[in-house]
Amino acid sequence: MASPLNQSQTLGEATRLLREGGFQQADPIELQPNGELRVFEDVRSVVGVVFFRSWTQLASNWPGAQAALVDRISSRFKRSDAKSWDGYLVLLTSDGAPTAEAVADVRRDTSRLRKLVGTGSDLTSIESVAEVLLPVLPLELDGAESLQSSLLERIPGMVEAHGVDPDLAAAAIASFEANRSPMEGIADWRTQS
C-alpha cells in the first residue's frame, strides 16, 4: 500500500489544482495552535483548505477552521450575497479515519459550509488530491472529450489498430455521410493514393 502524502505535498498539490481551476489565493488564516487555513476564491465560491497531522486533530479542530473561514467570508460578503452561501472547507489529513462513518459524519454536516474530506486512505498519490477537490474543480471530461467528436469521426483512429489506413476509413465515412456508397470514397481514395 502506498504511503500517504505529507502536508507539504498535499497542500502544494491542492493549491496548484485550485489555481489551475480558476481560483485565486487570498491571505491565509492562521489557526491555533499552529495550523494554517489557505483561502481561495473564484467568481462563484470560496474554498478553505487546511491540513491536519492526524485524524484526531481533524475531528477536533475542523469546527474552528470552519468558523474562521465563515468569519473571513462574512467580513466581505453580506448574507444576501449568493457567494456567502457558496463556501467549501477542505479538510485533509495523512492519517486514516477510524471508520468511514466518521468521515461521513463530517461530510454530512452541511451547516454553513460544505465539507470535503480527504484522509490517509484517500491521499495515496498526487492524483488523489484532485479526487478530494473534485466538487470545487471544473468538471474535467477527459474521457468524454474524446467522445464529443462523432463516432464516425473516431472510426479512422480505431481501425488503424486493425491494419487499415485511417485515411481510407475517413474517405469511406465521408462518402457514407454524404449519402453516397462508402465504396465510392474508397475508390476515390485508392485513385488518389
Next chain:
Amino acid sequence: MVVAGFRGFADEADFDLDADVILLSGPNGAGKTSFFDAVLWGLTGAVSRVGPNESIVNRFSQFGEARVEIHLADLDGSTLEVVRRFDGSDNLSVARGEDRRSGSAGQAFILERLWPDGQGSSDPVDSFSQSLTKSVYLEQDRVSEFVEADSEQTRFDVVGEIVGAGRLGELNRQLEAGRRAWTTATNRLSEDFHPTIRQVQQIEDRLADISGADELRAIEADWQEWVTEVSGFVESVDSRAQPDRRAAEVDSALDALRRQQRSIEAEVLAVERLLLLVAEPPPLAENSERDAERVRTLMEDVRSAGVELQRAEDAASAARRERLTEADERQSLGALAQLALRHLDEACPVCAQIHDRAATTARLERLVDEANLTPEIAEDSALTDAADRVRDLEAELGEAQALVRDGELASRRRREWESQLASIAVEAGLADDPVPPIETLESEVSSRRARVEKLQELRAVGETLSVSFARLAEAVEAASLREQLASLKQQVDEHEAELSRRDQAAEDAQRLHEAIRSISESFVVDELRRIEPVLQRIYATVDPHPAFRAVKFLTKMHRGRGRLWTAVEASAGDERITIDEPRTVLSSSQLNVLAVSAFLALNLSVPSPALATVALDDPLQSLDNVNLLGLSDLLRRLRTQRQVILSTHDDRLASLLERKLRPVGNAERTVAISLNAWDRTGPQVNVSDVARDEAQLRLVTA
C-alpha cells in the same frame, strides 16, 4: 417553446428557454412534467410513458387540440422551428429558414438535423426517442430506472444505440453491399476486356509466325530485271506497280508464264508429232480415174445385157404360158371325155343323135389319155446366153469397183493425214507451213525447248520474288502489328492497372469491413470503457457514499448480445468489493445520485447528442442535504457543457438551485420558471431571469 392544449397546459403558455440554465419549479401536478413531455412530444410525436396521443390533449383545450411549438438554435446560428399539433391526427411542420417540410418529411428533417446516428436503426423515430429519454431527458420517477429497472440487455442496447452502434452497423452494411456491387462491376469490366486480351494474344501469335520477316531485302533491282525479262513473254506486268501490289502482279505473271510454258510445251509435242507424221506419209491413190471410167463402162454394159436378158426371159415366159394353156384344154377335154364315157349311150344324151359308139368311145378315151400328157417346154438358148453375159459383165464390174474402192480409201487416208498435219501445225504454231520440212520442224522443237527453259527460269525467279514480296509484306505487317500490339498492350496495362486498383479498393473495403465488424463486436463495451472515467468523475464529484466511492460499468457478451450493469466499488485494505446490484448497498438518495451520474455521463459522452441539453425532471427527490449540495455543485459545472433544464417541486431547493446556478458574467443566463396556481386553463407561468452575481472577488482583492 409554446405549449397549448397539451397535457397540463390548457391555454397557451410561452416559455423563454434561451438560457444556459433553466430552473423549473412548482408543486407536484403544476405542469413540470408536462413541460418536459412537451419537448419530447414536439420532437418525436409520442410520449410512450403517457400513452396514445389522444391522452395528451388537455380536456379544457380551447381548440380541442394539443399544440407544441419548439424553436431550436443550431450550432451554425440557424433556427429549426418545429410545430406539432394533434387534433385526432398528427400534424407536423418543420422549417429551417425557407426550407419547410411537413408530415413524415418533417419528421425525417428533424431526424436528419438532430439524430443522424439513428438513421441506420430499424425504427429511427424510436431510436431518436430513446436517445432523448436515455441521454437528454431524465424523466421523473425513472431516475433510477437506468441502473435498476431496465434489463441488462435493454440497458446495453440503449447505450449501444446512443453511442452510435446503429450508425456503425449501417456504415458496415453499406460498405459490404457496396463492395459486392463493386466486385460484380469489376468482374464485368474484366470480362468486357477479354476480347482485347484475346486480340493481343492473336497478334502475338501472328508475330511469332512472321518473326523471320524482320529483315527487308533490297529487291527493287531484282523486280525490275525480272519484269523486263518477263515482258518478253507476258505483256500485262506493271513494272510501276506499288510494292503492296507487286505480289499480286508477280502471282498473275507467274500464272501467265505457267500457261505460256504449258502452251509452248504443247507446241513442242505438236511439232514432234508433226515430225512423226511427216516422216511416214500415206501413199497417194493411182489410176483412180481410169478405174472409175471402166466401172462406169462396165455398169453400162451390165445394164444393156440386163435389157437383153429381160427380153429373152419375156419370150421364154410367153412360150411357157402357151404350153400351159394347151395342157389346160386337154385336161378340160379329158374331164368331159370321162364324164361322157360314164354317160355314153347309143344316142347322144344331149342331142339324141345316133353315133358310132365305138368310134366315139375310142375318141373319148383318146382325149382322156391326152389329158394326162405333161406339156413340153423347150430350152431357150438366147435366154441362157443373155444370162451368161450378164453374169460375166457383173463379175468384171465387181473387180473394177474393188479397184475404185481401194483408190478411194487411199485418197481418204491421204486427206486425213493432210488434215492431221494441218491441225497439228496449228497446234504447233506452224499454220503457215502445213507440211514443213523435217529440218524446220527439228529447229522449231529446239527453239521452243529453249523458250520453255527460259520460262522455267523466269518462273523460279518470279516465285523467289513472290516469296520476297510476301516477306516484305509480312515485315510491313509485323511493323504494323507491333505498333498495334504496343497500343493494345498499353490499353491492357491500363486496364489491368484499373482492375488492380479496383481489386485493391475491394480489398480495402473488405479489410475496413472486417475491422469495423471487429470494432462493432467490442464497440459498445469499448465506448463504455471510455465513458466509465466520466461516470467515475461525476459520481466522485457528488461522492454520495463514504465507502462505495467508485463506480464502473460491468458488461458481458453472450451470443452477440450485450448486458450492462452499473456497479459500485469499495476499498477494504488491498481488497476491492464490487457490487453489481447497487440498491443492496446504497440508500435511495445515494442510488438516485448514482442514476443521475450514469445519466449525465451518458449525456456528456454521446458523440452526437440530439440536443446539447440535459433535462432533469425533479431528480433531486429523496436526496439528503449533502448529496443535494453535491449534485447542485455538479450541475453548476455542467452549464459549460450543456444547456441545463432542471425542475423541482421544492421551493427551498429551488432557492438553493437559483443561488448555486446563478449566472456569473455576461455569457451566462439563468431563467427561473415557476408554475403555480393551477386551474382549468393550466398553471400560472412566471418566467424570470435569476439575478446575475456581481459580487466577483472580494477576499482576494482585500
